[in-house]
Amino acid sequence: MVRTKKSQPRAEEPAPRASPRKRGRDEPEEPTEGTPSRRRSSGRTGAGAGSRTNGRANGSRSEYDFPSDEEVHASNSAMEDTGTPRKRKRQPATATATPRKDDAEAATPRGREGKGNVTVTPSKPNGTAVNGETPRWKRNDRSARKKSARALIEKVVAGESSDEEADEDIAREIYESSEEEEAEDGDDEEQQQHQEEGEEGPLNEAATPSKKPRGGRTKTTNKKTTRRKKSPTPPRDLPPHEQYFAQNRPGTSQKTSNNTLASLQLQLLTHDEYFAVLRDWADPHADDVAFLQAIHGESFPQWAFELAQGFGICLYGYGSKRALLHRFARHIYDLHTAAAAAADHCDGYGNGGNGGNTMKVVIVNGYVRTASLREILGTVASAVDPGYKLPAGGPSAVLDSVKNLLSSHEVMITVVLNSIDAAPLRKPGIQPILAQLAAHPQIQLICSADTPDFTLLWDSSLRSSFNFLFHDCTTFAPYEAELDVVDDVHELLGRKARRVGGKEGVTYVLRSLPENAKNLFRLLVGEVLVLMDDDGGSSGENPGVEYRAMYQKAEQEFICSSEMAFRTLLKEFHDHQMITSRRDVMGTELLSVPFRKEELEAILEDLMS
């Protein structure tokens, strides 16, 4: 048994390149990140690595400006284009890495001007250069590899017994891992070349979706597995959880290209343009969407029955369900006016008067940013009795009074709630109140939910208060009222949307504030930048500085002498939305600034000068 085992490494030696390796083995990260950039920067500008980051920050700063409705933004990506591309032959890399390269090359997008760069072909072999540039650690590793290879061979030859198997394993591991590095070495070269190509046009990297029209693409698992360590795109057939961990392993550098929308010469949309274009566009699926709605519409009587039986209804699935719910509201309304008419012929239409079993429909739009419990409860109350005045006090007090009001009137209220999981209704304390309202026998609640994870909003107690029945209502209808598309996207991209206008805005505000306010802001920005450099954590928000620590720093710098004064200064910033404050899991207050790193650097520079 020992013998056969030992002969394996030899026999399988070529295999690891092609076959999936054991996952999860970590290797030093430094090489993959450090090497290419170092080489490139020296090759291109001859300046130190430090100046590179600076240069880039400066160069790209202006790209982040937000196009105003009139201004046409001129991209200055030209600056990046000036670098001399250095042609370098691809490392005669592992056979398996090659197809990927070809793939990527073929898929490399070109500017719309049609200037292709497929033609960039390796011209000069420079295998020796690699050796010369190989840093020390790599050479060390190489020798370790040689040693371990020798050890393996010796063992096979000598046929030693199994007590040294552990050593052998280590040796084999070293052997294999360095082999992998070699493969990666090739990748590094490749990467570098990519980046050089990238200076001529946008490049295509592993993390970005492939651009080729799909269909003819065959799955080449080989290339994926060889590159797995580096490529954030794991093989496609991984089970979901594996994929998650593969992409979120700590230390995996997220390799994405440095393209920006500005470098694509893409002008961002303005509100006017968005709506103008949208108006002219005809959805090819409009008929199908309407058909889907009609199908859902057929369940209206069933829903009405379910509501009448004391259940709540929650509609979920992709697409806006607002129009559908509106039609349902109409259905319910018609149903009851008709029923009322049938009940008392003489009275004609039930006019929602006092007495009698009347029915009102209240529509709540949860996605409206200003939606508040008070407004919702107030509307319900006014549906019962238009002259009713809500009592002052917290939500639970208001709820109690509304419930009392309901109990004293013979009226059914159907609450049609759009987007129960919208941000305004996700604030703490709102769902329990809604649940209690829904649990009232005279309230029928039908709501829609847009996010796929909405069920997490409720614990079992709330669930049983809501008493929900869930229906899949995928409509594919566009979210129109629910979204403020242009602002949302710009916020997503970090373009200023609703706050002070970036750097200029901040300087403007600071200009009108006293000296110590400026100092405090400079201090805060500095701290946040330091934290940003340290952690680089995966959270989308900027890292925050602890409130306490910040105060102490401010005290030491003689910016303020009391917490009161400190608070006052912060308040000013808050009013201009120049800082954010949140609490972490432990409940400590964290202060931060809602700007991107580049902006922060610019602001800091400005403040220092």
Place this chain on the structure above:
Amino acid sequence: MAVDEPLGEAYEEKQHQAAYIFDPSDAVDDGTRPAKRRRVSKKLKKSEAHTVASTSVYPRLFDGAESERCAHIRQQLFEHTWSKIESRIQRILREANQSTLRQVTSFLQAAPDHAPVGKIPSAFIITGPNIASQDLLFEQLAETLQLQADASVVRLRSGDASNLKAILKKMIHDAVAKVTDDEENDLEVAVSKDGRRFLNYDLEALHTHLKSSPRRHVVIAFQDSEAFESGLLSDLISLLSSWLDRIPFALLFGVATSVELFEARLLKSTCQCLYGRQFDVEQSATIVAKVFKAAVAHSEAPLRLGPNLVSSLLERQRDQVASIPVFVSSLKYAYMCHFYANPLTVLFSEELDEDALHGENLEALRCLPSFRHSVEMAVKEGDIQRARLLLEDDRYLTTYLRDRLEHFRHWAVKFLRILKIITINNSSSAGLADMYLDSLLRGVNLSDQDAEIGESIKRMQPSDSILFLTRLLDVIDNGDPSLGLDAGAGDTEEAVMELSDILADIKRLHQENEEEGKVLRSKYSGQSKIVRTTVVAQKVQLSRDTAALTDNDKLYTDLMDRVLEQLRIVLRVEGAEDLVFNEIWLYDSKALYKDVFIPRPRGVGERALSRPHDYLGCSCCRSREDQVMPTFPTTAVLYQLYLETGSLINVADLWSAYYAIVGEDNEGGLDERTALVLFYRAMAELRVMGFVKQSRKKADHVAKLAWKGL
């Protein structure tokens, strides 16, 4: 947009209003609306004509061919049957808490006598994780304490108040308001004797109020004590204890974990203010078993719920600690589905009038698989005449149907009785549920499938068998009210007589043997074989011997054989699926229940986005697995690309990838600005659905938040 257009102006106007009252009468109606409304109202008027306005109406089935009356009967039947079941369930739920209620009340009543001075009497009620039914428990507690212990009860939930002031406000408000419920009450609270106004969180106000309307206790109930912030709770308790000499406070804590854990969260000094006792609540498993008996197995429940459905309900109850209200609603939903969508449920009605038996219903009856099977059996048996009558003669079919339904009622009772007998030996009612689920469809037959039960009866010791037979006869004589079983043996009268004779004989034999000091046994009982150890020539020999049976033993063996024989007659019933017309009263569909109570929104969303064709049904988007078509809705295209990315996404690259798919280079592609508009919209949708969020790591990058299939 196109979809929204016919929806009237008010709809568009009010879309950015957070809440408003829906009133289409002030909106301008366009062409399509009034037509629809007229149709609905006409239909309604007719059906509502003979009843008071009931809020919902069943649709007419058979494509509308069903008569109004039938639909109406079905609805009434549903309301009638379910209300009976629901009242039984409610009774069980209320009774379940009775013992806890009594204990807590007596504790609080006696507390002033034996509680040490300066300590607040407190009851810790271990509710377990079933927080959903806590509400009922505390509601009952409040009622009982108010009535029996002369207390005013304030119920607090963690959500109600986040700080001491708010809690005090609510406490005082509730305690004062509960008693009087008048408007002048507010005045009374607000002003003290010397005309000074109290702050609304000043306990002095409560004190003054109690002077005017004295109470023995002011009970503060913390429903979910663990959810309260521990510091807050400590503060409140020490504050209350300082008022204890003026206001007779008592506390109730609902504890989901254990008292020790709860105590660990409080300050030591706070704990010393409490004088407490622990009370247990009946565990949800036993309550579920009781509800099962009353709602599913009960003889008056018209619908037999099949094992598929019920076992998945019970399983969910066990595995996910779903609350009892959910269990009850699931049962209700099963009833709703059956009566709403099965036109034959009209036949449940007591007086089967001719209306119910009109053409379509009879036609549907003839289509039932169980009916067809029975006709085929008739043909096979050579009873062609009957088969022909069944198929052709409506009148004959009607009589047959009545007969079968009558038979079903007998069967249901018999089935329950047998279940009860079989489960005599294991006292837990959970056993009944399992047995029910096991044998509902295939029936009970001691000679084949359930031979094991027979064996175990056969092996019984005399004392056991006496007990068993006594209980058996007791069940037959008295029935079981919790299952709705009446007394009476039904069609097995003779067997029962025989069994009681046997019981008498066994008793006599047992008596005799006991007098002689011997053990009565049968040849089946375990000890009939004994192992003898003999030492022969220093070797141990083991030999098995059948112990000699005495005459009495032989008699007993005979008796046990006869018992089994009789039981085989008594305990024999066919399965539900073997009965003709079982489709009318058997409901066993799990799919609907799962869809409606256990949604998979993630899966649905992912499916919609990765295979939009499944929903849209259009010709252009039919795709193979994981393939993107340029005709996909924009969000679906982006979603596919999104799936390929790592945890950080470069929007610029995403855009170029997207544009490469839909852009002008392709056939019928979009121009850049239109594509960008759609791209924007899709990005915003991805964001609102929680797939991406802003990332500040790099320019124009967003972070990925969802992984498919997780």
